[in-house]
Amino acid sequence: TSIRQMRMEDLQAMQACNLQNLPENYTMRYYLYHALTWPGLSYVAEDHKGRIVGYILAKMDEETAEGAPPHGHVTSISVLRSYRRLGIAKKLMLQSRTSMASIYRASYVSLHVRKSNRAALSLYRDTLGFSVEDIEKKYCKFSLFCCRLHAMLTRILDADGEDAYAMKLSLQS
Numbered sequence: 001t002s003i004r005q006m007r008m009e010d011l012q013a014m015q016a017c018n019l020q021n022l023p024e025n026y027t028m029r030y031y032l033y034h035a036l037t038w039p040g041l042s043y044v045a046e047d048h049k050g051r052i053v054g055y056i057l058a059k060m061d062e063e064t065a066e067g068a069p070p071h072g073h074v075t076s077i078s079v080l081r082s083y084r085r086l087g088i089a090k091k092l093m094l095q096s097r098t099s100m101a102s103i104y105r106a107s108y109v110s111l112h113v114r115k116s117n118r119a120a121l122s123l124y125r126d127t128l129g130f131s132v133e134d135i136e137k138k139y140c141k142f143s144l145f146c147c148r149l150h151a152m153l154t155r156i157l158d159a160d161g162e163d164a165y166a167m168k169l170s171l172q173s
């Protein structure tokens with residue numbers, strides 16, 4: 001397998017890969033939006049026949065407060081089952097992360113992951129050095145109210161009600 005930048009003609013295969021691997025799915029329009037707006041941030045893994053076996057769909061965060069440094073966000077990453085544990089996701093993450101820093105001067109990368117997703121959590125935390133955004137450290141020392149408010153805002157309640165972690169990796173050396 002090899003890793004390369006995503007091209008327009010990959011979008012359908014990326015969507016197909018996403019549908020096979022994850023319950024969080026997106027419209028073709030949303031893939032297109034990523035491709036047109038941040039062409040350098042999304043990558044695919046292809047096998048020797050050119051089939052897409054993994055992808056990372058990434059963007060720059062658009063809700064950054066004025067004056068705050070720009071940061072990247074991983075919308076979605078997945079690898080087809082029979083290609084897992086070969087280091088593909090790690091390579092996809094590293095490529096995208098490098099481009100976020102070099103093209104957009106991103107100061108950190110953020111993403112959301114379901115609490116029960118052990119494989120992804122291990123990839124982010126143990127392999128790549130992400131940390132779970134620590135609510136206590138940042139907010140609880142000020143007041144319980146802030147802590148609760150922050151927890152409410154950062155928790156994603158999916159359709160099935162599972163919580164997710166908001167994770168972060170600094171890109172400042």
Ligand code: ACO
Nearest residue numbers: 076077078079084085086087088089090111119120122123
């Ligand atoms: N169990 C424990 N640790 C794991 C696992 C696992 N099943 N898979 C990966 N890891 C960790 C290991 O530390 C691994 O290093 P090692 O193999 O040397 O031990 C490291 O992550 C790197 O693994 P990769 O081989 O690069 O990961 P892979 O290519 O298999 O892809 C992924 C990991 C993307 C999580 C894959 O399992 C997958 O597609 N899962 C379904 C989709 C998914 O959950 N995507 C993430 C959702 S969150 C989001 O998109 C922002």
